[in-house]
Amino acid sequence: MTKIKTKKCFHISNLGAILFSLILNSYLWFPAKAQAQAQTDIYCRLSPEAIAEKENLRQAVLGGDKDAEKQYQDIHIQHSREVGNCRLRNWPRNQGIWLRIYPCDARPGEIDRILDKIVNQGYNQVYIEAFFDGQVLLPAANNPTVWPSVLRVPGYENVDLLAESLRKAKERGLRAYGWVFTMNFGYTYSQLPNRQQALARNGRGQTTLQVIPDNVSLHNQLGASHAFHTFVDPYSPEARQDYSVMVNEVLKRQPQGVLFDYVRYLRGVGSNSVADEVKDLWIYGEASRNVLLQRAKNEAGKELIRRFLDKGYVTSGDIYAVSSRGTPKWQSFFSLSANGDKLPKGGSGTQVWELSVAHAAQGILDFLQVASKPVQQKGLSAGAVFFPGGNRRVRNSGFDSRLQPWDQFPSWMEWHPMSYGACGDRDPSCIVSKVERVVSMASNGVKVIPAIAGVWGQPFKNRPSLEMQMQAIRRATPQINGISHFSYGWQHIEETRERKSCRL
Structure with a gap:
């Protein structure tokens, strides 16, 4: 048999290569009818007997x-092999799940148990x-970033939960990504005296922490505690350098890809959910303001921008x-409008407003480009x-106050729309419409992988249940062949509560 050479796109461990070979060879050499004997259902979930057998072995090893x-x-x-073969036969080809690791997951056998459950449910x-909520999943004894480690318990300084999770995921045939917050650097960053100039500020001199008080009603509306949200000025060189250090540390743990979340500004509440004036x-951070003024092509343009700000x-x-x-002039660059680069005499200021909005959005695009560059250079997937x-x-x-120009995101990246x-319990229409909007605006070749929220079976x-949501998405957008579920914590609420609250 002639071997066909393929170009390597990313590095995998020896065990990962063995697993891939086993999956591929079993699919090629055995007919589809024989594969039907695999212990999976149409969602590629393993049988209760297979799950129990594996759990008994885990307990024995422990x-x-x-x-x-x-x-x-x-x-x-x-x-x-069984889940991989099932995914080759069934939609979607790739099914992912979002997982947060807690300090208590350092307990012996805990990461094994969690990842086993993920495989059991048919995820690949x-x-x-x-990196989330102003913390990094790095060992306290080897953390060169400006953020504290998630695991800060004495005696566990050398435990590398990220490296262990990624390694064990790959051992189980899971394609393992690192998932990182992007422009939301967290509360801890806002408390650094020498990083105040790196924080995003509006025209009232406020940081994102000062805009919205943290209370129960807002927690329900935003879906997360606002106390952890501190957004940075995307033009800040200090913020970019700090972020680069973190990304490179994540890459040292050898993920097979990196997903960038919070690629946006703060989501306002109520009337603040709309940005309709420059302030x-x-x-208004120092770096952002300076770059905006530099977009002027002449002194008249610079002075008009300054007065507007x-x-x-x-x-x-x-x-x-x-x-x-x-005549006031400024650069032509990515713009949310079709207006030219001149502001006519007697104009209302609409063009300079559009320039300011485009500048804010461009900051997000520039930050994402800088953040993802080391991932791209390693030939890894980025989303x-x-x-x-x-x-x-x-x-x-x-x-929209988030000013998230996702339709301008690089086409080489995976797009993960949070749908x-x-x-309603049985109405997935508003979820499907979000996916349809993204698909309609994505250029050819962009890999769209919707993230949906919910649980299995109810x-x-x-x-609606995850099954109902997925069936509706498949009917409306059959070209999509990857989907993800938010999140492991939502699917296992009581277990996650215990993982968050236990003491080592």
């Missing part, structure tokens, strides 16, 4: 049974959170005053996580 270790390794290979990808924009508007008198130096409605105009001149609509938080 109890010190040396003979069970080889059997436990063998069953990982077997289940990887896992997105492991490596609503997070462009300072006052929040420009009058015909302002336009007349600066025009004595020439951007976003809200399908985050790039919308609102009314005539307003914009979290809640329109409605959850005014959403």
